[in-house]
Amino acid sequence: MSPVLELRGVSASYGPFRALFGVSLTVEAGGSLALLGSNGAGKTTVARVASGLVVPTSGSVLVDGEDLTGARPHQYARAGVAHAPEGRSVFATLTVAENLRLSFRRTHGASGLSCALDRAYDLFPQLGNRRSQMAGTLSGGEQRMLSMARVLVNPPKLLIADEPSLGLAPIIIDEVYQSLRAIREAGTAVLIVEQQVGHALQLCDRTAVLGHGAVEWEGPADEATDVMVGQMFTTGEDG
Amino acid sequence: MLLAASTGEDLLRAVLQGAPPGSVYALIALGFVLTYKTSGVFNLAFGAQAYVSAAMYFQARNEWEWQVVPALILAVFILAPLIGLVLERLIFRHLSNSSAVAKLVIAIGLTVALPSLFELVTGFSAVAGRTPTGIIPGGSSVFYDPFGIYPLSRDELAQMAVALFGMAALGALFRFSSLGLALRAVVESPRMTELSGINADRVSAFAWALSSLFAGMAGVLIAPRFNTLMAPDFFHLVIVAIAAAAIGRLASLPRALLGGLGLGIFIALFNTFLPRWTADHGWLRPFQENLTPSMPFVILFGVLVCWPAIRREHRVVDPLSGVDPPPPGLAALTRNRRLTLITRVFSVSLLCVIGVTVLLRADVRWLFLVTQAVILAIIYLSITVVTGFAGQISLCQGAFAAVGAFTVFQLADRYDLSVLAAALVGAALAAVVGAVLSLPVLRLGGVWLAIATLAFAFFFDAVMVKFSWIGGGGTSLFQGTRVPRPTIGPWDFADDRLFLVLAVVAFTVVSFLVIQLREGTTGRMLHALRGSEMAAESIGISPVRARVTAFAVSAAIAGFGGALLAIHQENVNYQNNFSPTAALFWLVLVVSLSARTIEGAAYSGAAFSLFDSLVLRGEVFRWIFRGWVPGILPISPKWRFVLFGLASIQFSRHPEGLVEYGKRRATRRFNERFDRRERDRASQETSP
Ligand SMILES: Nc1ncnc2c1ncn2[C@@H]1O[C@H](COP(=O)(O)OP(=O)(O)O)[C@@H](O)[C@H]1O
Ligand SMILES: [Mg+2]
Numbered sequence: 001m002s003p004v005l006e007l008r009g010v011s012a013s014y015g016p017f018r019a020l021f022g023v024s025l026t027v028e029a030g031g032s033l034a035l036l037g038s039n040g041a042g043k044t045t046v047a048r049v050a051s052g053l054v055v056p057t058s059g060s061v062l063v064d065g066e067d068l069t070g071a072r073p074h075q076y077a078r079a080g081v082a083h084a085p086e087g088r089s090v091f092a093t094l095t096v097a098e099n100l101r102l103s104f105r106r107t108h109g110a111s112g113l114s115c116a117l118d119r120a121y122d123l124f125p126q127l128g129n130r131r132s133q134m135a136g137t138l139s140g141g142e143q144r145m146l147s148m149a150r151v152l153v154n155p156p157k158l159l160i161a162d163e164p165s166l167g168l169a170p171i172i173i174d175e176v177y178q179s180l181r182a183i184r185e186a187g188t189a190v191l192i193v194e195q196q197v198g199h200a201l202q203l204c205d206r207t208a209v210l211g212h213g214a215v216e217w218e219g220p221a222d223e224a225t226d227v228m229v230g231q232m233f234t235t236g237e238d239g
Numbered sequence: 240m241l242l243a244a245s246t247g248e249d250l251l252r253a254v255l256q257g258a259p260p261g262s263v264y265a266l267i268a269l270g271f272v273l274t275y276k277t278s279g280v281f282n283l284a285f286g287a288q289a290y291v292s293a294a295m296y297f298q299a300r301n302e303w304e305w306q307v308v309p310a311l312i313l314a315v316f317i318l319a320p321l322i323g324l325v326l327e328r329l330i331f332r333h334l335s336n337s338s339a340v341a342k343l344v345i346a347i348g349l350t351v352a353l354p355s356l357f358e359l360v361t362g363f364s365a366v367a368g369r370t371p372t373g374i375i376p377g378g379s380s381v382f383y384d385p386f387g388i389y390p391l392s393r394d395e396l397a398q399m400a401v402a403l404f405g406m407a408a409l410g411a412l413f414r415f416s417s418l419g420l421a422l423r424a425v426v427e428s429p430r431m432t433e434l435s436g437i438n439a440d441r442v443s444a445f446a447w448a449l450s451s452l453f454a455g456m457a458g459v460l461i462a463p464r465f466n467t468l469m470a471p472d473f474f475h476l477v478i479v480a481i482a483a484a485a486i487g488r489l490a491s492l493p494r495a496l497l498g499g500l501g502l503g504i505f506i507a508l509f510n511t512f513l514p515r516w517t518a519d520h521g522w523l524r525p526f527q528e529n530l531t532p533s534m535p536f537v538i539l540f541g542v543l544v545c546w547p548a549i550r551r552e553h554r555v556v557d558p559l560s561g562v563d564p565p566p567p568g569l570a571a572l573t574r575n576r577r578l579t580l581i582t583r584v585f586s587v588s589l590l591c592v593i594g595v596t597v598l599l600r601a602d603v604r605w606l607f608l609v610t611q612a613v614i615l616a617i618i619y620l621s622i623t624v625v626t627g628f629a630g631q632i633s634l635c636q637g638a639f640a641a642v643g644a645f646t647v648f649q650l651a652d653r654y655d656l657s658v659l660a661a662a663l664v665g666a667a668l669a670a671v672v673g674a675v676l677s678l679p680v681l682r683l684g685g686v687w688l689a690i691a692t693l694a695f696a697f698f699f700d701a702v703m704v705k706f707s708w709i710g711g712g713g714t715s716l717f718q719g720t721r722v723p724r725p726t727i728g729p730w731d732f733a734d735d736r737l738f739l740v741l742a743v744v745a746f747t748v749v750s751f752l753v754i755q756l757r758e759g760t761t762g763r764m765l766h767a768l769r770g771s772e773m774a775a776e777s778i779g780i781s782p783v784r785a786r787v788t789a790f791a792v793s794a795a796i797a798g799f800g801g802a803l804l805a806i807h808q809e810n811v812n813y814q815n816n817f818s819p820t821a822a823l824f825w826l827v828l829v830v831s832l833s834a835r836t837i838e839g840a841a842y843s844g845a846a847f848s849l850f851d852s853l854v855l856r857g858e859v860f861r862w863i864f865r866g867w868v869p870g871i872l873p874i875s876p877k878w879r880f881v882l883f884g885l886a887s888i889q890f891s892r893h894p895e896g897l898v899e900y901g902k903r904r905a906t907r908r909f910n911e912r913f914d915r916r917e918r919d920r921a922s923q924e925t926s927p
Contacts, residue, residue, distance in 0.1 A: 048562060085558060089431070091428065102437070103436070
């Protein structure tokens with residue numbers, strides 16, 4: 001069975017600024033990968049490449065064995081890649097219900113829509129109470145819940161979560177990771193970009209450490225802690 | 240009591256009178272906001288699109304004698320969205336990362352190109368006095384008078400009904416349909432919409448089609464108000480729509496709608512009450528006569544300058560805007576000595592060859608055209624200063640040039656002053672006008688600054704020029720605005736060859752001054768400001784002073800050039816030379832060729848003045864092939880406008896300008912070859 005996501009020697013740049021240099025990574029179907037690294041290492045860029053937001057300058061991106069290099073983000077989404085970007089990942093100017101409708105419409109059709117909405121509100125009752133509130137006025141934790149709800153009701157093949165714990169209170173972070181665990185159990189592969197190393201390592205089987213736009217280390221999650229400590233020291237020197 | 244009642248009646252009448260055009264303004268403002276929000280394009284070309292639909296409808300109804308419904312379907316429901324789709328697909332989709340100003344320049348190019356292209360393709364031409372018909376029979380002859388105050392024609396009722404229906408449909412689309420939901424999502428963040436599995440490009444294309452349909456519908460609806468179908472009237476339409484959209488701060492559809500209606504009513508009120516005040520206060524009369532046609536521009540200018548809110552344009556930030564690379568630095572002048580040297584040698588020798596040829600061989604017509612090119616190049620140096628150095632798009636350089644030209648005319652006519660001295664006075668006056676105008680306008684910045692200067696240009700055109708102490712008033716209609724040629728000592732510049740020499744000298748002097756400005760304190764300040772305003776301010780550079788200086792200097796240069804142009808033609812020829820549309824043309828020409836260099840201005844002058852004769856009429860071929868001219872030549876001057884539109888599209892690809900681009904490419908090639916030869920020689924020397 002082919003891996004759900006495979007990056008082969010991907011280089012990427014923002015205009016003249018190069019961000020990735022020949023990154024190769026694999027996420028097995030149903031597997032999980034924690035992508036770690038210091039600020040500016042290129043983690044977000046990897047996530048963007050994996051969901052089609054950034055087109056690699058060289059190398060290729062395969063989703064479920066199919067070469068999607070150069071395809072548009074919506075084609076990645078239709079191939080089963082869900083990406084919850086860094087920071088705000090919901091539409092601030094749409095209500096909670098509209099945010100959900102936007103993602104369920106394509107997969108559930110007009111008839112299955114209300115059913116899917118109900119399931120989302122069952123999973124996260126506090127969203128149900130705020131269904132006609134603008135998503136931009138939700139708290140950070142509630143916004144995360146909203147983007148988790150989209151994924152939980154409608155499990156994709158791969159979920160890319162970019163710093164899902166950023167800016168949240170510890171207790172909310174626990175909740176977020178519970179949802180992520182539930183998503184894993186539903187059979188979705190996850191690629192988690194994190195600086196909160198502890199949670200990510202608990203959730204994931206494998207780990208990749210990124211530095212200066214290249215993979216510095218890759219291996220099982222339980223061996224990662226020592227490596228991370230080493231990496232902190234090296235980046236501490238030149239940063 | 241009686242007075243109050245009649246005033247109330249007048250108010251109601253004005254409301255009834257203003258509501259129909261107001262609803263058409265609202266319709267087009269909605270379309271305008273829709274495209275601006277979904278694609279960031281400030282689409283001035285909406286006026287042109289409205290014109291095309293109106294003309295298509297006219298053609299189908301009157302020439303082909305179609306029924307209303309098929310004509311309407313063709314003009315509004317097929318052609319209009321099709322144009323929107325083509326523009327989106329071929330042009331604007333590729334510009335999503337370009338600056339707003341680049342998009343504006345292209346929209347200006349399209350404003351000029353679209354009507355000409357349409358007229359070339361369909362053979363449509365406006366015939367004076369052939370009034371367009373509305374969309375219902377008896378539109379302009381059957382009236383209803385529900386309140387006994389103002390009879391509404393069927394056409395007016397149709398305008399309001401269609402506008403209401405359009406707004407209701409748009410509201411329903413946004414609120415209830417999934418396409419509307421996707422549209423709102425795209426407005427916030429096209430990329431996040433894509434992440435939800437929705438093709439955002441297709442949604443934007445739909446938005447373009449829809450808003451173009453609105454523009455087309457507005458065009459067909461408003462057409463019966465004009466006696467003759469002509470593109471400029473439709474440009475006025477889009478100006479009011481922009482004012483309405485500005486009232487809605489470019490973000491809110493309902494407010495744009497109310498803005499449109501409100502402006503329609505405001506204009507009607509104004510037309511009702513101003514004549515009464517002028518009856519009491521005689522001095523207001525010339526204003527009243529001239530203000531009415533230019534109301535859209537006055538309103539737009541007023542809204543922009545007096546409505547501080549629009550400067551703080553409210554936008555929800557796209558959370559995925561971080562995916563875009565930072566905007567490319569402003570087309571930096573990559574200067575190196577070799578490039579400068581090559582440019583200088585090349586330009587000077589080219590100039591010498593052309594100059595000698597023209598002086599010895601040219602006939603009257605060519606002398607005229609070449610002299611005109613040189614003088615236009617002086618005017619274009621004003622764009623080099625304000626756009627090239629200060630980075631501001633000013634669309635009123637024509638008005639500044641006209642100030643210079645009219646000053647020469649007035650001073651020579653009334654006081655018999657020497658025209659060259661008068662030209663300097665004209666330049667000074669233009670500088671004052673430029674400085675005063677720049678104060679309110681500079682705070683706007685960016686696209687709004689361009690729009691405000693455009694509004695000023697049209698205001699100047701419609702109101703100021705009509706005053707006898709500027710444009711000469713009624714007498715100039717018969718005698719023209721005559722300007723004599725100067726004499727200095729033994730030289731009588733009535734001789735065209737001698738005048739060409741004078742023009743070249745003037746161009747050289749102004750170029751020298753412009754270079755001085757660039758190298759001097761102001762130039763350096765402007766350069767620093769283009770890099771980062773905040774950083775520049777923190778080291779004590781005042782953005783206002785440097786920019787006001789740039790504006791004033793630019794206006795002075797334009798005024799001086801305008802004066803020379805009038806002296807050359809021995810007449811101001813305002814309509815031909817300095818109309819606001821001409822100024823639009825100038826700007827797009829200069830920025831697409833190269834706004835930052837002296838040669839850019841020179842090439843632009845040559846292009847404006849000579850292209851027509853050289854290429855479109857095929858003179859070049861006549862010279863090269865000894866009298867033979869390709870069969871397709873001369874081609875219609877309308878192609879000039881179409882080509883011009885295409886040139887403006889190039890601007891987005893080469894923001895440094897085509898001349899600069901070509902020059903850099905040539906230098907790179909030259910450097911590569913040169914370096915290779917050096918390397919070969921070096922390797923030969925090292926090898927034994
Ligand atoms: N929009 C952008 N334009 C230019 N450079 C960018 C942009 N986004 C990220 N970068 C650069 O790319 C590199 C990788 O960034 P990123 O992937 O965001 O790192 P991380 O998520 O690991 O902190 C950094 O050097 C960053 O400065
Ligand atoms: Mg990041």
